[in-house]
Amino acid sequence: MGRAPADVDAVEVHPPVLRRRRARHPGGVVSRVKSAWLVAAAGVAALAGTLVLARPGRAATHPEPRPGVTAERVLPPAAVPHTPGAAEAYAAARSAPRILDGVYCHCDCSQHSGHRSLLTCFESEHASHCDICMGEAMLATRLAAQGSGLAAIRQAIDAQYGR
Known part of the structure; x- marks a missing residue:
C-alpha cells in the first residue's frame, strides 16, 4: 500500500474517512469545553476536600461539672446493650462521673x-x-487514673475527637 507524502495534510488525503470518524466521535469544540469544565470541577472538588480535611481540631465549649x-x-x-466495648465504657463512666460531666x-x-x-x-x-x-x-477515665486534671483531659479529647 502506498503512503501519503509527509508534507501532505491528512485532511486533504482522507477527507471522507475523517468525516466518518467525526460523525461517530464528535471531537470538536464542544468536547474540549466539556473537558475543560470537568477538569475545573475536579479541581474545585479537590480544593474543597483539602480545606475540609485540613481543618484543625475544634476546641469545644465544655460544661462545668455539676456539684455532687x-x-x-x-x-x-x-x-x-451487648455491643463491642460498651460494658467497659459504661464501667468507665460509672467510675468517673464528675470528670465525664465536665466533658x-x-x-x-x-x-x-x-x-x-x-x-x-451513658444514662441511656x-x-x-x-x-x-x-x-x-x-480516654477520659484513663487520663484521670494517670492523674491528669479536667483541663488536660478536655484538651486531649478535643485533640483526638474535635472536628
Missing part, C-alpha cells in the same frame, strides 16, 4: 439528643451505639 454529680443515672451493667461529647448529641455532657450519654443506650462516646469515656 454521681453515677446513679448511668445504666447498670445488666441494662447495657463535651464530640458526637454532638447535645444538639440532636439534648445531652448536657459526656456523662449524659445512646453511648453503647456510639464509638465517639465510648472512646471519649475510655
